[in-house]
């Protein structure tokens with residue numbers, strides 16, 4: 001009585017829950033709000049959501065807390081909402097036209113709009129990424145996302161020449177823009193991200209292809225012809241390039257290809273404008289910052305610029321400071337960590 005059709009429809013959808021979720025709902029371990037969110041997911045994803053976004057805190061119950069497996073110990077509803085949101089595909093059209101999507105995923109929307117506006121940015125790949133940067137298990141990816149989930153590896157340290165921009169359309173890092181390397185096979189292989197592995201099994205597939213020697217001979221034949229043409233192409237390029245000026249835009253391009261893009265932007269902001277005069281310094285800083293992912297890397301980076309700083313001593317001091325912060329009352333500690341001072345990768 002007095003229930004709207006939409007309300008009844010939502011309740012009917014609860015019938016599509018997997019058994020684990022139905023049982024949890026029936027015996028009060030999970031509420032209707034969470035159950036309704038789960039119905040938006042495939043059965044495979046429902047199981048994963050229960051595991052990662054609903055029950056997780058059961059393993060984090062504080063010492064002395066007697067309640068387990070009740071609503072009081074569930075992950076906050078917002079956590080599940082966040083999780084479900086990241087298990088739907090990020091739509092390029094929405095990134096351009098829909099204000100709400102743009103606000104939710106500013107990084108991806110900016111990158112997509114750059115291309116939309118004809119700024120000469122290379123096309124973006126679309127990739128799916130799970131927690132901690134892994135490619136999600138195939139069973140948990142919807143078909144339309146799976147199609148684009150080609151082989152790629154995230155480029156986190158030094159860039160290889162095949163690195164290209166991609167944005168995450170699915171998974172915990174949805175909306176992030178990152179660099180990936182897809183150069184797994186073909187005439188060129190990236191040996192940074194796809195180091196050669198000796199295959200134990202000479203597969204039946206290989207037999208179908210022309211023998212390796214035939215392919216290699218053909219490649220060499222075409223290459224030899226190309227080498228004759230190449231000097232002419234080089235001459236044209238050199239002549240045409242006479243008008244090239246060392247503009248900030250060109251310098252930016254060099255930086256983008258050789259260093260981490262987000263990082264070099266921060267460096268330029270820190271030391272001022274990117275000009276032919278400041279370029280060397282920006283490059284050296286950005287390159288050094290690339291190494292700052294570990295203590296060892298930091299020591300390498302410092303050495304490269306003749307900077308003197310006792311990292312190990314600073315680590316000890318920071319460790320002591322963190323230990324004393326842990327004893328500060330909870331509300332105080334929360335305030336203190338509210339704003340991260342250092343930009344770190346979001347891994348929720």
Ligand SMILES: [Zn+2]
Pocket residue numbers: 160161162163181182183190191192193194
């Ligand atoms: Zn690579």
